[in-house]
Amino acid sequence: MNKSVDPVTFSSKIKRIAFQKNIPIYGSFEITHRCCFDCVHCFLGPVKATQEIIDNELSTDEIFKIIDDIVDAGCLKFLITGGEPLLRPDFKDVYVYAKKKGLILTLFTNGMLIDEDMADFLKEWPPDTIEISLYGACDETYKKVTGVDGAYTKIVDTLKLLKERNLHVNLKTVIMTINSDEYFQLMELSKNLGYKFRPDAGVFPKLDGDNSPLQYRVPAKEAAEKELTDEIRAEEWETQINNNEGLNFHADGFLYACGAGVTDFHIDPYGKLMPCMLVRHIKRDLRTHKFIECMDDIRKKIKKKKISLDFKCASCDNQASCGYCPGRFLLENGNEQTCSTYYCELGMYRKQIITGGLCV
Ligand code: SF4
Ligand code: SF4
Incomplete structure (x- = not known):
């Protein structure tokens, strides 16, 4: 009998095995913190493109060396992100290097720097997924979020360029008070383009402790209702909830049962390795130590963290x-x-919505 497994179940099985065997299969890499947007909710906070900041970023050769090491350690899926990763002049070199190493690539970009040339490049070297955040359904709302004029018009152009090249694009929107009224228009735009759309209620404080992004959170009920009007997203949540019904996440006592620092790792533009994008207080320096040694250290620290009863x-x-x-807590x-x-x-x-206790 041919039994197919849905992607959510399949990836959670892979992750469980990698967790048991301590294999860092999922990596993310902020190759720069510089960005052409200045979003009100960005957890990185504003990053000025000073010469000092640029000089402190990893060099192309340092990045190549890190990519060699993560592949040797077992990494399979790799996210290239920022800031805006396309701002690095060596973006194409870094990207192609990772691609040739066999990594399954996801690219997070705000889409502003994708012109015909970049779209052709991505067509020639297609990533598994390009993920672009939509911040609103008009230039005015985009400006309120990103601080940039004309950004919505440009992003719609970008989406058309990518569509013409048949690239796999996922769109997402952080639901905020500023753009919540345009949520259904954004869903419609994604649908018309034939792209998967993922709403996200994840507004959290900045890494420096500044809580100002929290003012943009919509009430939780509204966020859940909007999120679950999307059928694919609703199915994903349903699978996740059903698969985990009755499971004890913390049977081994680990606080981080999610894989941070074990199956998952994150690297910042200055060569610091951390358990994941949100957990940055445990870090090791890849400029002075090998990836595998740093990862071992981080994993030991993370696995020592036990959940309190x-x-x-x-x-x-x-x-x-x-x-x-x-990490969010x-x-x-x-x-x-x-x-x-x-x-x-x-x-x-x-x-409540998924089990039918709350109507949307
Ligand atoms: S700490 Fe949070 S963000 Fe980090 S891997 Fe775990 S669940 Fe994901
Ligand atoms: S944050 Fe903790 S207490 Fe709250 S719903 Fe999630 S697991 Fe339960």
Whole structure:
């Protein structure tokens, strides 16, 4: 009998095996923090493109060496992100190097720097996925979020360029008070282009502790309702919730049962290796130490972090629906084991909608 497995179930199986065997299969790399947008909610905060910042970024050769090392360590899927990664003059060299090494690439970009030439390049070297955030359905809203004039018009051009080349693009939108009214227009735009659309309720504080992005959060009920009007997203959540029903995420006592620092790793533009994009207080320097040694150190530290029995999440049934994430708790509350009321509410509403207890 030919039994097919859905992608969510398949990737969680792969991840479980990699977790048991300590293989860092998922990596992300911010090749620069510089950006041509200045988004109000960006967790990196504003990064000035000073010469000092540029000089401190990893060189092309340093990046090549890191890519060699992560491939040797077992990395399979690799996200190239920023800031805006296309701002680096050596972007194409870095990208092609990673591609030739056999990494399954995802590219996060805001889409502003994709012209005919860049679109042709991506067609020649197609990534697994290009992911672009949509910040609004008109230039005015885009400007309110990004600070840039004419950005919506440019992004729609970019999307057409990518469509003409039949590239695999996923669109996403962080649902915020600024753009929430345009949410359904953005869904429609994605649908018309034939692209998958992923809403995201993930607005969290900046890495320096600045809580100002939280003012843009929409109420959790509204976020869950909007998110789950998208059929594909609703199915993904349903699979995730059903697959994890009754499972004890923390049977081994690990606080980070998500894979941060074990299956997942993150690298910043200055060569610092960390458990994931949100967990940055544990870090090792790839300029002075080998990837495999740094990863071993990080994994030991992460696996030593045990969940406390009096932590509310330890015995909660909604972990699969809230997007349980100690990294977010740390950013929001300064403590990995103090959960976020907002994510608790999101999880509750998602579950209610999916199990039919709340109509949308
Ligand atoms: S954040 Fe809230 S909903 Fe999620 S696991 Fe913790 S207590 Fe449960
Ligand atoms: S800490 Fe949060 S963001 Fe990081 S890997 Fe775990 S769930 Fe994902």
